[in-house]
Amino acid sequence: MSFLVHLAFFAGWVGSRIAFPSSWVSSSVGIAWFILFLSTALYFAVFSWKRRASPLQGLGYGIVAAIHYPEFLWKLKPRLDLSWEEKKQLLALSPAITHVSRPSSLLCPFCKIEIKHVLVALSGEGIGVRRRPVFCPRCQTRLDCCRFCVFFEPRSGHLLGWGEDLTSGRCTLIKKHQSVDEICSSSVAQKLKEMGWHTLYAGLAIPDSFSPPEECRTFQFDERKTLLERLPCMGKERVLLLRLEEAIYSQPSSSSRSG
Structure with a gap:
């Protein structure tokens, strides 16, 4: 019910x-x-x-x-x-929540076209991509970018909610010594300089969330950030469906096994 x-x-x-x-x-x-x-x-x-x-x-x-x-x-x-047939039936129902033909496909949130065979389930309950970079073939937007990544922290520092600005921020995974002017507000940077601090070891500043830094080697979708851009079903349900898809297409069907 x-x-x-x-x-x-x-x-x-x-x-x-x-x-x-x-x-x-x-x-x-x-x-x-x-x-x-x-x-x-x-x-x-x-x-x-x-x-x-x-x-x-x-x-x-x-x-x-x-x-x-x-x-x-x-x-x-x-x-x-589940049996092979039950897994197959469940995958056939998945477009109702993913809006794409297969769980491993990705829907571009901007031009709404399907990019096939892109997503993969990571260890735990994360979702990554099979290869990088991932560009939408129509609008050429990069989709494996900081804007959708779990390691990206928006500059505002507030909890994510509808209308949150994801334009810039910092990476919580890549850290290096950076100028206080790059990673702090002008008032905070000025106070730090007065105290003798001109650089800080902190998360790498991300001025444009659509352009990952060259040092980036790890990407994982953040369900909350994808929801802000209307990317459907990028949480636990998608991870389970990705694993079902992998199980289905990595083994022969029941008919071929019986033959």
């Missing part, structure tokens, strides 16, 4: 309370919801148990599926021991 189904039942329960003063109608709606919730949770719990989930884990998966099915579909189901 999804939140909309729960909302529909709640609306029906409220409506029945208003339209029919007697309690049996609203009670019937509540009982119907409870039966549907319980049966859905049990179904997906059994589904998970059959795919090597532990008893407690399977029960939790079933409850999540009953509360909000998309959460189960994209974040929990890929972790189960």
Whole structure:
């Protein structure tokens, strides 16, 4: 079930309370919801148990599926021991959230074209690129840039939110001695100079977030930054889908194995 189904039942329960003063109608709606919730949770719990989930884990998966099915579909189901066909079916559904034909493809946030076979799942839950640099073939924007990188810190230093300025900042991975004028505001730089500090060992200044420094050797997408540029599904769901895609296309299909 999804939140909309729960909302529909709640609306029906409220409506029945208003339209029919007697309690049996609203009670019937509540009982119907409870039966549907319980049966859905049990179904997906059994589904998970059959795919090597532990008893407690399977029960939790079933409850999540009953509360909000998309959460189960994209974040929990890929972790189960799925068959080759089930993995294939899940990948076929993935364009609904990735907006591209395969999880390894990247959607240019500016001209909205698909760049195929670019993304790769990193260790942990990170997303990187197979090769660098990555340019959009239409608008020539570089997409493996600081602007979308987890190691890039915007100059403002505030928590990321809608409207955050990602134009410039600093790299938290590459550090070197730099002039205080380059990495500090004018007032702070002046005070540091008065104290005898003309350089600081700090994260490399990034004046243009679309142009990575020459020293850059590591890139990983930051889900929050990609959301600011309307890049869909660049978090845990995408990592799991990337691993499914790798598993699917690195082994023969069931039909070829049986042949």
